[in-house]
Amino acid sequence: MTGYRLVLPNNTNNDETNVTIKGIIFDMDGTLTKPQTWMFGEMRNQLNVPNGIDILTHLDSLPTIKDKEEAELKLRLIEEKAMIEQEPTIGLFETLQKLNKLDIKTSICTRNVPKPVSKFCSKFLNYDPFNDENGNGNSILTGPIVTREFKPPKPSAKPLLHIINSWNVKSNEVIMVGDSNDDIDAGLNAGCAVILLRHDDNYHVEKSYNFENNNKLDAIVTDLNELYNVLENGLYVKSRESI
Numbered sequence: 001m002t003g004y005r006l007v008l009p010n011n012t013n014n015d016e017t018n019v020t021i022k023g024i025i026f027d028m029d030g031t032l033t034k035p036q037t038w039m040f041g042e043m044r045n046q047l048n049v050p051n052g053i054d055i056l057t058h059l060d061s062l063p064t065i066k067d068k069e070e071a072e073l074k075l076r077l078i079e080e081k082a083m084i085e086q087e088p089t090i091g092l093f094e095t096l097q098k099l100n101k102l103d104i105k106t107s108i109c110t111r112n113v114p115k116p117v118s119k120f121c122s123k124f125l126n127y128d129p130f131n132d133e134n135g136n137g138n139s140i141l142t143g144p145i146v147t148r149e150f151k152p153p154k155p156s157a158k159p160l161l162h163i164i165n166s167w168n169v170k171s172n173e174v175i176m177v178g179d180s181n182d183d184i185d186a187g188l189n190a191g192c193a194v195i196l197l198r199h200d201d202n203y204h205v206e207k208s209y210n211f212e213n214n215n216k217l218d219a220i221v222t223d224l225n226e227l228y229n230v231l232e233n234g235l236y237v238k239s240r241e242s243i
């Protein structure tokens with residue numbers, strides 16, 4: 001696909017290369033929340049994950065069900081500890097509210113488990129995504145939210161395509177916003193535009209896509225207000241053939 005410009009539905013510039021944004025998928029930890037990078041170091045320590053091996057890949061490779069259950073419990077306890085200290089990224093509520101008013105679909109795709117997601121949504125977005133009895137589908141997030149219960153996880157395209165297909169839109173009308181290589185790779189694998197949320201602990205991610213002047217990232221933002229500004233100005237999505 002050649003490059004194109006993604007614009008908000010209220011954009012009045014009728015350029016024929018414009019594509020209207022239909023949906024945005026967000027990573028949760030470090031993207032919608034401030035980064036808690038200690039969490040991943042603690043997971044690697046407690047599970048003795050070898051360097052260079054993905055935490056969930058290591059978990060899946062453990063020999064017995066008992067080993068896996070013990071490791072899963074350790075991860076959950078760390079994630080629940082992090083959950084208590086969650087803080088929202090600047091612009092979280094306002095940006096989701098603006099996207100909601102424009103009928104842009106939104107969801108979360110996370111490698112975390114449902115409980116911290118539920119806590120995050122009820123604490124900062126005033127709704128419980130797994131028990132939306134009163135929301136009648138009019139919640140600030142469209143969903144469906146994808147957690148670690150969905151296999152395979154990011155960087156596979158599958159969790160993203162699950163959301164995109166449920167929205168009945170095309171991948172090139174959707175943006176993946178995240179702070180890690182898993183998020184960006186999943187977005188690229190699914191054929192979405194990709195935006196990196198830059199924070200103090202993820203310079204290595206930006207650097208990994210920025211070699212030989214062949215930057216795969218469509219934009220880099222530092223908070224969610226800045227994300228909305230980028231969308232208001234139109235997001236140029238790079239040609240995928242050249243990468």
Ligand SMILES: [Mg+2]
Nearest residue numbers: 027029030179
């Ligand atoms: Mg993250």
